Amino acid sequence: MKEEISKVRLSYGRAISKRNFLSRFYTLFMQSNPVVARKLAATDIVKQQELLSQAVNMVILFPQGNKIAKNAIKRIRESHNRDGLAIKPDYYQFWIDSLVVALAEHDPEFDAALEQAWRDVAKGAIAYIADGY
Ligand code: HEM
Numbered sequence: 001m002k003e004e005i006s007k008v009r010l011s012y013g014r015a016i017s018k019r020n021f022l023s024r025f026y027t028l029f030m031q032s033n034p035v036v037a038r039k040l041a042a043t044d045i046v047k048q049q050e051l052l053s054q055a056v057n058m059v060i061l062f063p064q065g066n067k068i069a070k071n072a073i074k075r076i077r078e079s080h081n082r083d084g085l086a087i088k089p090d091y092y093q094f095w096i097d098s099l100v101v102a103l104a105e106h107d108p109e110f111d112a113a114l115e116q117a118w119r120d121v122a123k124g125a126i127a128y129i130a131d132g133y
Pocket residue numbers: 035036037039040042043044048051052055056059075076079080085087091092093094095125126129
């Protein structure tokens with residue numbers, strides 16, 4: 001897992017340095033499902049992109065047991081639960097699938113092994129957030 005995490009961190013660094021990466025993720029995410037589009041309809045996308053860029057870092061650091069990441073992911077778990085944003089567990093697949101497509105388009109070194117590394121690394125935080133529903 002340690003090796004996968006460093007590969008994923010480097011991949012994220014390459015993708016995020018491209019200007020349109022985050023907005024492309026949002027477009028893909030909004031188009032992934034009508035419920036996602038509806039939930040995000042009133043969102044301030046610029047503000048949201050900044051929060052998201054930090055949140056992805058937290059998702060990457062989560063499986064190593066990083067304390068700051070654990071707290072950040074716990075807060076997202078609480079804000080997204082049934083009493084908050086009410087994001088049903090089924091919708092997290094659209095989040096990771098959209099992220100993977102945006103990464104594939106923006107990280108020049110993206111390949112099947114890197115996609116698997118991303119999915120493995122993100123799995124823990126996503127399961128933890130979704131389980132809080
Ligand atoms: C691992 C996956 C996800 C992460 C890391 C994440 C992260 C975040 C963060 C950091 C925020 C900012 C506000 C807050 O901290 O609560 C946020 C807001 C939000 N998220 Fe997520 N999210 C994820 C998945 C999803 C999914 C699947 C949906 C489904 C539609 C969603 C819908 C929203 C909405 C509606 C907001 C509020 C936006 C606003 O303020 O207008 N999120 N998310």
